[in-house]
Amino acid sequence: MNFFNNDVATFLEVVRSGSVSRAAEKVGQTQPAVSKAIRRLEQEVGVPLLERGAKGARLTGEGQVFLETARRFEAQHFELVRMATDLRARHAGLLRLGITSPAADSIAVRAIADMVRRRPAMRLQLGIGKSDELNAQVENGELDLAVVPTYSGQALSCAQVDIGEDRMHVVVRAAHPLLRLPTPALHDLTPYGWVMPSAQSAARRHVVEIFARHEAPRPHVCVEVEYTSEAVMGVVMATDLLALVPASVLRSWLGRVQPLPLREFAIQRSQVLLSHPQAHWTPLMTTFRQLLLDQRPIKPQSMAR
Numbered sequence: 001m002n003f004f005n006n007d008v009a010t011f012l013e014v015v016r017s018g019s020v021s022r023a024a025e026k027v028g029q030t031q032p033a034v035s036k037a038i039r040r041l042e043q044e045v046g047v048p049l050l051e052r053g054a055k056g057a058r059l060t061g062e063g064q065v066f067l068e069t070a071r072r073f074e075a076q077h078f079e080l081v082r083m084a085t086d087l088r089a090r091h092a093g094l095l096r097l098g099i100t101s102p103a104a105d106s107i108a109v110r111a112i113a114d115m116v117r118r119r120p121a122m123r124l125q126l127g128i129g130k131s132d133e134l135n136a137q138v139e140n141g142e143l144d145l146a147v148v149p150t151y152s153g154q155a156l157s158c159a160q161v162d163i164g165e166d167r168m169h170v171v172v173r174a175a176h177p178l179l180r181l182p183t184p185a186l187h188d189l190t191p192y193g194w195v196m197p198s199a200q201s202a203a204r205r206h207v208v209e210i211f212a213r214h215e216a217p218r219p220h221v222c223v224e225v226e227y228t229s230e231a232v233m234g235v236v237m238a239t240d241l242l243a244l245v246p247a248s249v250l251r252s253w254l255g256r257v258q259p260l261p262l263r264e265f266a267i268q269r270s271q272v273l274l275s276h277p278q279a280h281w282t283p284l285m286t287t288f289r290q291l292l293l294d295q296r297p298i299k300p301q302s303m304a305r
Contacts, residue, residue, distance in 0.1 A: 010037040019056035075141020098134035098146035108147040111291040158274040168267035169259035186216035193222030195243040
């Protein structure tokens, strides 16, 4: 069998997009060209892989089985191309990296800045997303590495390197009514809305679990965001909304917003570097990992008595 990488890539884009027309827009081809690539791939495989209908394209049973192999094929092809490129230009090359927060004071952003200074000839593709999404992209070979937070009990399929911890805080504007309470409790938060990530995010699931565990009313989400940005902090500062914010973001906003002293929200999350379990570690990947580890705080050892 002769599989063409472009045909496999086109098939995967149709699956991701859910239709031939949307896939054609994404890959910059005409619809007939995309349809021809799918037919060519189906002829090589020997079975129909997609069902076309008025509502788009969906996988057949055989297509579902073929999908995982196609993803591995695409990832391996990209790995071969990138490895060859990296061998030709040792210090140059491409690093595809995902992060969950673009906060300037985050460990990932500081390591990226160091990386650019050390490897001026490198090319960096930087994506921002949620932990689960970035884990899937690393697993599928779409990203080389990702720096993500993990919460207790959260399962990730990729290989992980622990690079530090990050405390989360519930914050409000500096003159918020809740700050007048000596010891606010979860039930005191009920009248106020929240700024939160989408319902699929690990952070939001964790918050909802805390409320459920203490039999408090479910938090009312007024604003959904992808990540904690300057715009989000500006909204919190100008309203009575609450937000769950990492310490790395809070540091530059203290005074304008304040953390609430809530015992239930003593959330300590880990920061990890994700990689594919069978990844070929290029020099760029290895350098970035070391830059992250160099920034990891040294835990004080207990003194012998």
